[in-house]
Amino acid sequence: MIGTAVVTIICLLAVFLALHRLMTMRTAGPYAHHLSASLLCFGLGKLARTPVVSDEWIDGWFHSWSGVWNVTDYSGMTLGAVGAIFLVHAVAGIFGRPFRKLLLVGSIGAVVVGMAVTFALSPVPHAPTAFMSQDFDMTGWFAIYWLIYLLCLGSSSATVAGLAGRAAAVFRPGVPRIAVASVSASGLFGSAYVAHKVVNLTVEYFNVWPWYSAHAPQISLATLACAILSGATGLLLMLGAAVGRRVGRYRLLRDRIQEWQDSHAHAPDVFLDEALIPSGSSWSLWRSTRDPVVAHRMLVELADSKA
Known part of the structure; x- marks a missing residue:
């Protein structure tokens, strides 16, 4: 409960910071906006999957007039995937390996459409759940839905970890190096989260290692919290350096x-x-x-x- 409260507070702060930066940094470059958009998506995505609040209150209210369940899970996962794409483009641009804007728009569009279609065709919208990977069989459209999500997060996390880690290796010891290393660590924790989800889904599909499935929510929360804390540390250090210059x-x-x-x-x-x-x-x-x-x-x- 305490961990959930801490993560929720961090996500709220991330959302407010991202909105402030997007509204005030009109003259900033595109990568600064991509970074703020990534922070906003991650913050909103995690807030959308807050236990009890999303599962019981928001989903129940949404189902009462739309007939659709688990819209918060879908929203949180989609926002997380979109945030990962924004983060990759921001990190790649900052470290001198920018991608084309068309690739950014195309990637986001493909992920949003793909997850929306597979979510609608899966059994998830038709029954309430607190932990969908345990309550639904990993087959058909539901499996494709998870595949899109994990591929997006996994490739993005690995790319961020690699680019930031390579940049941190050439920095001199100091605050900038710590900030970049924190971003790299965030990518590594994101990769760990994806690896955990793959293991968890495999364990549940073959019905082995029940102890792992029983602790899967706590492991997910821990890895996500570490990724958020690492990324927030890097961003705060960068922001602190910018404020110092100002x-x-x-x-x-x-x-x-x-x-x-x-x-x-x-x-x-x-x-x-x-x-x-x-x-x-x-x-x-x-x-x-x-x-x-x-x-x-x-x-x-x-x-x-x-x-």
Whole structure:
């Protein structure tokens, strides 16, 4: 129960952080948006599969007017697969091996359509379940549904682990290396989750190792929690480094904003645009630090005014 509560809190924080980044980082590159979209999908996907809340409350309410069961399981698994695709494209782009945008759109479309069709054709929408791999036979469309999900997660996790691990090997010891290594560890834990699911499904299909099946939910939760914690650690370290650079720009602007404004008053021809000079308020200066060019422009114009 405590583990579920901790994971839920982490997922809520991840969702809020991702939404904030998507709404405020309008000038960021595509890989930053892919990373935020991945974080949002993972957070929402895990929240959709929160025990009791999803199985009893949301699924029961949804079935009362639609007649469909287990929509939260489908939503959570699909969001997890889509988040994995976004993460692969973000990591590949950040580490210098970008994929084409068409591949991103095509992969997401294929996974969403494939999982929707196989879910609808399987017996899962017609009966309630708390742990679908135990309550339904792994045959037919249900097996294909799981195959799509696990192939997507497995290939994505392995790719992220490999790309991030290779990048971490060339970093110097320090915070950036720890951050990248954390992302690689997240990919490894994701691969461990996929391996666990394959073993669990095999065990249940052949009806062996009942002790493994009995503890499968706890193992799933543990591996997912480790993957989320590792990924969150890496993202927080990267975010902390970015915030540190932004604080440095803020201090530079705060210390020299008055000099910048005075220089503009005495030599207006040197400056590009008065409207681009922030006011002296703390909030205006902090907002200006979002663009690193502002501080650089200030230093250049101050140097030109003294030439």
